[in-house]
Amino acid sequence: MEILSLLGDGMLVAIQPLNLMLILIGVTLGLFIGAMPGLGSVNGVAILLPVTFLVPPGSAIIFLAAIYYGAMYGGAISSITLGIPGASTAVATTFDGRPLAMMGKARLALVAAAIGSFVGGTVANVLFTGFAPLLATVALSFGPPEIFALMLLAFATFVGLGGDDIAKTVFSICFGLVLATVGFDQVSGAPRLLLFDLSGFLGGISFLVLAIGVYGIGEMLWTLESTRGKITTTDAKMSVKGIVEDMGETARKGWKGTATGSFLGFFVGVLPAAGATPASLMSYAITKMLSKNKHEFGKGHVGGVAAPEAGNNSASTGSMLPMLTLGIPGSPTTAILLGGMVIWGLTPGPRLFVDEPDFVWGLIGSFYVSNIFALLVNICAIPLFIWMLRMPFTVLAPLIFVLSVVGGYAAMQDMFDIWLILAFGFGAFFLRKFDYPLAPAVLAIVLGPIAEPTLRQSLLLSSGDPSIFFTRPISMPIMVIAILLILMPAFKYLRPRRTSAAE
Amino acid sequence: MNILKTLAIGIAALGLSAPAAMADWQPRKPIDFVIMAGPGGGADQIARFIQSVVEKKDMTSRPLIPNNKGGGSGAESLIWLNDANDANHTLLVTLNSFFATPIRQPELGIDIQTFTPVAMMGVDPFALWVHKDSGIETFEQWVETVKAADGEYVVGGTGTGQEDSIVFAYLSKAYDLKLKYIPFDGGGAVAAALAGQQIMATVNNPAEARGFYQSGDVRPLLVFSDERMESYPDAPTLKEQGHDFSYYNQRAIVGAPGMSDEAATYYQDLFAEVYNSEEWQGYMEKESLSPLWMDADEQRGYWKIQVDNHNDLLTGMK
Numbered sequence: 001m002e003i004l005s006l007l008g009d010g011m012l013v014a015i016q017p018l019n020l021m022l023i024l025i026g027v028t029l030g031l032f033i034g035a036m037p038g039l040g041s042v043n044g045v046a047i048l049l050p051v052t053f054l055v056p057p058g059s060a061i062i063f064l065a066a067i068y069y070g071a072m073y074g075g076a077i078s079s080i081t082l083g084i085p086g087a088s089t090a091v092a093t094t095f096d097g098r099p100l101a102m103m104g105k106a107r108l109a110l111v112a113a114a115i116g117s118f119v120g121g122t123v124a125n126v127l128f129t130g131f132a133p134l135l136a137t138v139a140l141s142f143g144p145p146e147i148f149a150l151m152l153l154a155f156a157t158f159v160g161l162g163g164d165d166i167a168k169t170v171f172s173i174c175f176g177l178v179l180a181t182v183g184f185d186q187v188s189g190a191p192r193l194l195l196f197d198l199s200g201f202l203g204g205i206s207f208l209v210l211a212i213g214v215y216g217i218g219e220m221l222w223t224l225e226s227t228r229g230k231i232t233t234t235d236a237k238m239s240v241k242g243i244v245e246d247m248g249e250t251a252r253k254g255w256k257g258t259a260t261g262s263f264l265g266f267f268v269g270v271l272p273a274a275g276a277t278p279a280s281l282m283s284y285a286i287t288k289m290l291s292k293n294k295h296e297f298g299k300g301h302v303g304g305v306a307a308p309e310a311g312n313n314s315a316s317t318g319s320m321l322p323m324l325t326l327g328i329p330g331s332p333t334t335a336i337l338l339g340g341m342v343i344w345g346l347t348p349g350p351r352l353f354v355d356e357p358d359f360v361w362g363l364i365g366s367f368y369v370s371n372i373f374a375l376l377v378n379i380c381a382i383p384l385f386i387w388m389l390r391m392p393f394t395v396l397a398p399l400i401f402v403l404s405v406v407g408g409y410a411a412m413q414d415m416f417d418i419w420l421i422l423a424f425g426f427g428a429f430f431l432r433k434f435d436y437p438l439a440p441a442v443l444a445i446v447l448g449p450i451a452e453p454t455l456r457q458s459l460l461l462s463s464g465d466p467s468i469f470f471t472r473p474i475s476m477p478i479m480v481i482a483i484l485l486i487l488m489p490a491f492k493y494l495r496p497r498r499t500s501a502a503e
Numbered sequence: 504m505n506i507l508k509t510l511a512i513g514i515a516a517l518g519l520s521a522p523a524a525m526a527d528w529q530p531r532k533p534i535d536f537v538i539m540a541g542p543g544g545g546a547d548q549i550a551r552f553i554q555s556v557v558e559k560k561d562m563t564s565r566p567l568i569p570n571n572k573g574g575g576s577g578a579e580s581l582i583w584l585n586d587a588n589d590a591n592h593t594l595l596v597t598l599n600s601f602f603a604t605p606i607r608q609p610e611l612g613i614d615i616q617t618f619t620p621v622a623m624m625g626v627d628p629f630a631l632w633v634h635k636d637s638g639i640e641t642f643e644q645w646v647e648t649v650k651a652a653d654g655e656y657v658v659g660g661t662g663t664g665q666e667d668s669i670v671f672a673y674l675s676k677a678y679d680l681k682l683k684y685i686p687f688d689g690g691g692a693v694a695a696a697l698a699g700q701q702i703m704a705t706v707n708n709p710a711e712a713r714g715f716y717q718s719g720d721v722r723p724l725l726v727f728s729d730e731r732m733e734s735y736p737d738a739p740t741l742k743e744q745g746h747d748f749s750y751y752n753q754r755a756i757v758g759a760p761g762m763s764d765e766a767a768t769y770y771q772d773l774f775a776e777v778y779n780s781e782e783w784q785g786y787m788e789k790e791s792l793s794p795l796w797m798d799a800d801e802q803r804g805y806w807k808i809q810v811d812n813h814n815d816l817l818t819g820m821k
Contacts, residue, residue: 140700
């Protein structure tokens with residue numbers, strides 16, 4: 001009950017006229033920042049941080065959190081309409097969002113993304129409100145072996161992600177893992193895999209660069225090739241009735257994905273070092289694995305849009321938790337928010353909930369309000385985004401190309417990244433021609449940099465003894481499930497042979 | 504022809520008169536404010552704090568844009584500065600990896616004396632921390648516990664060869680201890696790992712450990728400063744224990760090699776203003792930083808001493 005009254009107080013803070021206005025501006029700005037490829041929530045929050053010195057700290061973080069929220073919704077928009085992920089958190093949304101748009105169902109995809117985001121955000125808010133201090137303790141009990149086990153579990157779900165050809169999926173994962181090791185080694189500090197001695201590789205390969213290359217340029221080339229230059233437009237009619245119908249369809253076909261994404265996303269977000277990008281990718285993979293209609297994923301399944309969107313919104317709320325209570329940012333965006341808190345004179349840590357209840361509960365209250373606003377602004381803006389799709393592909397293709405290049409440059413302001421984007425774009429096109437699944441490579445480059453150091457830390461802890469993964473109470477069950485999942489294709493392979501032998 | 508000539512002369516005249524008219528150099532584009540560490544650690548907090556002070560007081564005509572390049576114990580950022588496209592708009596927020604990394608990795612080809620000194624903003628002391636549930640109250644107890652663990656005592660810090668590992672290496676040598684050192688990605692992650700008892704001790708800076716110190720989860724046993732620290736009056740210095748060793752992390756701003764003298768003067772004045780601001784003075788007090796202002800020449804002298812010190816320390820680690 002005490003929590004409810006604290007939350008009530010927080011809501012009252014959030015709906016003060018100044019804060020309400022900041023929330024509205026924040027989610028709208030965030031929506032467009034998220035929709036612009038290359039301009040993710042990180043850039044949005046960083047650019048607007050100085051603006052927040054004009055208002056009190058409580059309002060400042062509410063504003064920044066509203067941008068963060070809006071950007072999580074917005075990232076889906078360009079993923080669906082253009083096939084370029086608006087932000088790294090929305091990469092998984094392209095897997096099914098883009099095929100839906102190509103089938104003329106862009107409106108359905110956008111509605112599914114909005115609903116998924118809203119439900120994910122709401123579930124996360126409730127979990128945050130009810131269990132924040134408890135979850136902070138759970139997050140602390142996740143040491144290197146536990147996080148590695150979780151990453152292994154995520155890799156195990158990829159095997160189900162790549163379709164029937166397991167060998168090609170494994171190749172794709174390995175390829176992604178190799179790309180993930182480029183740059184400096186965190187443990188020893190030694191530079192690795194600086195291909196052709198190019199100093200541009202020192203900083204490693206940015207995930208966004210890979211994603212824009214593979215999904216922006218690669219997808220554009222693929223569409224050009226498959227339509228052979230014929231002028232195509234995506235038909236998508238707009239009507240209020242249609243939006244309502246789409247909501248119904250999202251509820252019927254996408255509820256499983258939404259539920260998976262909402263809970264899994266929050267949990268992954270809470271873990272330090274993970275964040276919303278792995279959360280959305282893992283939500284997609286697990287939803288697909290649990291679905292009866294696996295073959296429909298990647299070709300335009302509503303659940304494949306709702307799951308990652310629920311996952312990334314849920315995780316973005318979740319990742320506020322380690323930031324506020326442990327002082328470690330769960331994602332690059334929360335790192336900037338953390339910097340903001342230091343500037344405003346607040347010390348993140350276990351005492352924050354006790355010492356600054358107005359600040360903390362005002363922020364939590366604002367999550368609820370931001371979520372509702374973001375949903376409304378997003379639904380209202382859908383016709384605008386659909387209108388973009390009326391352009392013939394001959395106009396859209398150059399636009400995608402320009403946006404990909406500009407977006408890739410905007411992220412780090414390094415020309416080197418643009419050459420990489422083009423290389424990845426062409427590489428992805430050819431891999432796709434030979435039926436190699438690309439999603440596992442993308443997942444590997446996100447999770448590799450988390451899995452590798454935690455594996456090495458674990459082995460340092462145990463002096464090289466791998467049994468450390470099976471002797472700790474949390475990592476053991478996760479490891480067992482992961483290993484079973486990896487072995488599953490082998491079981492499947494053996495079983496039909498046995499039955500046929502019996503015949 | 505005439506028009507062209509006039510234009511050409513006009514442009515040339517503009518070009519000549521421009522520097523004279525702008526005796527005061529000003530940045531012409533956003534300043535790349537490179538941070539030698541990942542997000543959340545001490546250097547990152549300081550960089551973002553400085554950025555906010557500069558923004559709040561409107562001290563520059565162009566913003567400072569923080570840019571985390573923590574890869575390879577700071578090697579990534581050193582190379583970034585060495586190869587800076589625009590030396591006049593590239594600054595680095597440093598820690599001691601500025602000295603240690605070029606020594607450990609000579610193949611990087613970094614000579615820090617070519618860099619441009621801008622400002623020494625203060626130095627950050629180190630302390631030895633344990634979890635409250637360990638039951639360890641004093642440094643003597645700690646040494647006994649580590650000895651009793653016989654190589655199974657797990658400590659954590661930032662990357663191998665970075666500040667934390669240097670401090671632990673000195674301790675283990677001085678007291679003949681066997682420690683298992685686990686590297687983490689930044690001081691924030693180290694502090695959380697101790698709070699979650701994934702590791703048994705750290706040598707975090709006060710700012711990094713502050714949240715968990717306030718909540719009572721962690722306890723300082725020893726400080727590595729020259730004098731006892733006001734914030735932890737009960738923790739003895741290592742010098743009191745009879746070892747002539749103190750270690751601080753430098754919180755300094757350094758410019759790219761090849762920065763013009765005018766630009767260097769501009770940034771030196773800018774950071775002097777930040778240093779003297781109420782905000783920065785307050786921050787140093789709150790985060791237990793020791794004030795230590797140095798001008799450009801003093802900084803070059805300090806760099807020489809630190810390079811020698813780190814040479815000795817790193818040779819001692821092998």
